[in-house]
Amino acid sequence: xxxxxxxxxxxxxxxAAPLWAACLAPGQLPARLDYSDGxxxxxxxxxxxxxxxxxxxxxxxxxxxxxxxxxFATLLEDDRQRLRWFWSxxxxxxxxxxxxxxxxxxxxxxxxxxxxxxxxxxxxxxSHGPETLTVAGCEVQVIRxxxxxxxxxxxxxxxxxxxxxxxxxxxxxxxxxxxxxTGAVEAQVSVQVTSITLPGG
Numbered sequence: 011x012x013x014x015x016x017x018x019x020x021x022x023x024x025x026a027a028p029l030w031a032a033c034l035a036p037g038q039l040p041a042r043l044d045y046s047d048g049x050x051x052x053x054x055x056x057x058x059x060x061x062x063x064x065x066x067x068x069x070x071x072x073x074x075x076x077x078x079x080x081x082f083a084t085l086l087e088d089d090r091q092r093l094r095w096f097w098s099x100x101x102x103x104x105x106x107x108x109x110x111x112x113x114x115x116x117x118x119x120x121x122x123x124x125x126x127x128x129x130x131x132x133x134x135x136x137s138h139g140p141e142t143l144t145v146a147g148c149e150v151q152v153i154r155x156x157x158x159x160x161x162x163x164x165x166x167x168x169x170x171x172x173x174x175x176x177x178x179x180x181x182x183x184x185x186x187x188x189x190x191x192t193g194a195v196e197a198q199v200s201v202q203v204t205s206i207t208l209p210g211g
Contacts (some may be wrong), residue, residue, distance in 0.1 A: 019075040033148035042207035080179025108137040
């Protein structure tokens with residue numbers, strides 16, 4: 011999965027079980043989430059301010075992922091690469107601390123520790139406040155955010171509308187638009203969860 015910060019997005023779908031059996035309890039984390047783009051996320055955990063999980067690409071490759079508050083990536087690694095994020099700018103905020111309608115921007119340097127290369131990005135967030143998102147009969151409380159990632163040094167831009175669960179630190183849905191350096195649209199995609207595995211399931 012390429013940078014859960016620029017993709018990644020989630021939502022529920024049900025199996026043949028009754029509706030109530032497929033929904034998470036308040037604050038409960040799933041054991042696994044499967045995405046509409048063929049990728050998955052396993053064993054999400056929250057330790058203090060840090061969210062951790064294992065991302066599974068469509069080809070089966072696994073990557074370890076960590077992010078502060080679930081929004082600010084700090085680590086993405088597998089056996090071939092180890093990417094670390096180094097953030098600067100204002101204090102990083104939880105989604106529920108972001109003032110609706112106000113843009114807050116951060117700079118991030120991403121370093122490839124195995125290869126030794128690095129590159130810079132600019133992240134900005136605008137909160138649109140809390141919403142109730144219904145997916146496959148299950149209601150989750152979310153904060154809708156617009157997240158913009160600018161590739162520095164003449165790169166393009168990725169604009170995502172994300173439906174973020176501040177309690178579970180999960181993105182249930184991500185509507186993403188990728189622009190080239192001229193501002194022309196290169197791709198648009200909406201990614202969400204197509205199935206959920208409950209703990210013990």
